[in-house]
Amino acid sequence: MIPRKCTIRYGTSITPNFAKLIDAVPPSDADFNSSVVAVEKRIIENKDLAKLRRPSLSAILSAISDQRALYLWQKAKIDEMGLSSFKAYMTDRMTIGTRTHTRVEEMLRIGHDEAKLAQIIDSEKQAAIRNYMKSALPIILEIQDPESAICEKRVRHPMLAYQGRFDAVVKYKDHWSILDWKTAPARSSFSQQGEDSLSYVSYVRQLAAYASAFNYDVRYENSPIAKQGLLVSLKEDGAPAEVYQISEDEMENTLGDVKEKLKEFWNKVMSSKQANIDLAYKPAN
DSSP states (O other): OOOEEEEEEEBBBSSSEEEEEEEOOOOHHHHHHHSSSSSSSOOOOHHHHHHHHOOBHHHHHTSSSSHHHHHHHHHHHHHHOOHHHHHHHHHHHHHHHHHHHHHHHHHHHHHHOOOHHHHHHHHOEEEEEHHHHEEEEEEEHHSSSSSGOOOEEEEEEEETEEEEEEEEEEEEEEEEEEEEEOOOOOSHHHHHHHSSSSSHHHHHHHHHHHHHHHHHHHGGGGGGOOOEEEEEEEOOOOOEEEEEEOOOHHHHHHHHHHHHHHHHHHHHHHHHHHHSEEOOOOOOO
16 A cells, blocks of 8 residues: 655744655554564565655654744744844844754764864854854764764664754763764753743754664664763854763663653654645634
């Protein structure tokens, strides 16, 4: 039987995103029940399932999250600066984030050579990115064998039916951990509230989900199992980054929460018979 294809609109009605032509084939109950973070061995995905087009993790979590606060923030910014300026602002933020990730990866490749690290930081012409690099420096010096870090790789979960890209897998304080660099502005809820913010909960979900996918993905069979998470909040003023080390127990517990989110997503997809499914937030009339 040929699976149904569908395109999912998610995010907000102001700036919607699309997961295009995914195959509407959810994980089985057995796969939901048996999936963990700290797996014993990696597995090869069923050959029929491997042919399916899967949604990204970020698309899934966004599609079933309450986007009202984001919508209101977007609307307020547009009222303040106008639509074209808002789009330019968002493009600039995305560019800074992407460029920062690239430069921090270059720093990891250099290792603990502080002279070379200082040189590469000074070579960055954009002040915002240079400050984020300065913020990352103390953490990079604490990462063990940073040259062996696995950076910016795609993963696909053979059991839970999502894919995506993680920032890095590193060894930190004797634990292999999946790492996520965050470049949140100083006024963001995460920068101000840390573990008490809703963003923190969302970020830890991402870490647990990516760790599970990495640990199952047979393409990384020669790599260590990442049992912990490392959430690093880079500071736009160049101050040392804040580091949140997520324990193995918290990662496993959070994966349970992720699986509930995945079930909610697939319930919405499977309950619709439409080829185009609109899950983007829009205010009620």
